[in-house]
Amino acid sequence: MIDRLSQDFGFLQQAIALREQRQEVLSSNIANADTPDYKARDFDFKTAMTNAMDQRMKLANTNLTLTSPRHIPGKAVMPSDIDMMYRLPYQPSIDGNTVDMDMERVQFADNTMHYESSLQLLSIDMKTLQQAIQQS
Amino acid sequence: MSLLSIFDIAGSALTAQSQRMNVAASNLANADSAVGPDGKPYRARQVVFQVNPPAGQALGQEIGGVKVAGVVEDPTPMKQIYDPNNPMANAQGYVTMPNVNPVAETVNMLSASRSYQADVEVLNTAKTLMAKTLTIGQ
Numbered sequence: 001m002i003d004r005l006s007q008d009f010g011f012l013q014q015a016i017a018l019r020e021q022r023q024e025v026l027s028s029n030i031a032n033a034d035t036p037d038y039k040a041r042d043f044d045f046k047t048a049m050t051n052a053m054d055q056r057m058k059l060a061n062t063n064l065t066l067t068s069p070r071h072i073p074g075k076a077v078m079p080s081d082i083d084m085m086y087r088l089p090y091q092p093s094i095d096g097n098t099v100d101m102d103m104e105r106v107q108f109a110d111n112t113m114h115y116e117s118s119l120q121l122l123s124i125d126m127k128t129l130q131q132a133i134q135q136s
Numbered sequence: 137m138s139l140l141s142i143f144d145i146a147g148s149a150l151t152a153q154s155q156r157m158n159v160a161a162s163n164l165a166n167a168d169s170a171v172g173p174d175g176k177p178y179r180a181r182q183v184v185f186q187v188n189p190p191a192g193q194a195l196g197q198e199i200g201g202v203k204v205a206g207v208v209e210d211p212t213p214m215k216q217i218y219d220p221n222n223p224m225a226n227a228q229g230y231v232t233m234p235n236v237n238p239v240a241e242t243v244n245m246l247s248a249s250r251s252y253q254a255d256v257e258v259l260n261t262a263k264t265l266m267a268k269t270l271t272i273g274q
Contacts, residue, residue, distance in 0.1 A: 012172060016269075018247065023139065023142060023262070023265070024139075024141060024142055024145065024199060025144045025199050027145050027146055027258045027262070028145050028199035028200060028201070028254060030146075030149070030254050030258050031145045031146055031148065031149035031201050031202050031255060031258075032185070032187055032201075032202050033251050033254065034151070034156075034185055034202075034247065034248075034251055035185040035186060035187055036184070036185065037203050038187055041199065080146055080197065082197070084196065084197045100157040101254065105257075108258065108261070112261050112265065115265055116265070116268060119268055121270060122272055122273075123271075123272055123273055123274070126272070127273070135190075
């Protein structure tokens with residue numbers, strides 16, 4: 001039973017973590033609204049969430065053991081769940097910047113709402129669990 | 137990577153935008169300064185912004201704040217004003233005046249203040265989210 005609960009929490013935890021990362025990307029876009037040649041970036045939440053929840057192909061990052069200073073360090077890194085993409089500009093400006101402030105603000109507000117709702121769901125989950133524990 | 141770094145990102149943008157506003161204010165204030173500290177007329181200045189990604193991020197996925205890469209002098213030619221009575225006038229009666237474009241500077245200032253407001257908004261939202269995150273399960 002408990003493993004199912006942790007699975008439930010894990011889902012929301014993952015969702016919140018991804019929302020947080022997206023929030024960061026969007027705030028970076030807003031911060032660089034006047035930087036020449038900056039290209040606005042974003043990632044698709046659904047794809048990132050699907051990647052994160054897909055347990056099949058997960059391997060831990062691996063480092064080769066080095067037993068001699070003349071060994072070449074080898075590393076196998078799993079690709080990130082997040083596939084960062086560039087936003088298609090509707091109104092690119094002449095200095096090469098592709099940040100569309102209206103779009104970024106809307107996405108930022110949308111992401112904020114989603115973050116808050118995930119937090120709310122997590123809180124409700126915890127409350128339900130607590131009630132079930134205290135009932136006797 | 138966390139909500140805390142949003143504070144860094146938005147904070148760096150606040151610094152950069154306020155520096156841009158400072159430069160615009162200096163340009164506007166000196167729009168008529170025919171003589172600077174070096175004896176020459178004032179030259180308009182512009183800030184150059186640059187992305188400032190913190191180290192240690194995956195290649196091709198860098199995000200980050202903004203920094204002022206430098207303040208450059210405007211290369212446009214100086215204004216020549218005909219005023220033979222001015223002590224700074226040359227033999228033809230022309231005075232060299234700063235190349236400040238007051239309209240462009242005013243627009244620059246408005247744009248900087250709007251961007252500043254947007255960044256403050258981001259900062260406030262991040263703050264609210266953090267406070268809410270701290271109350272999970274209460």
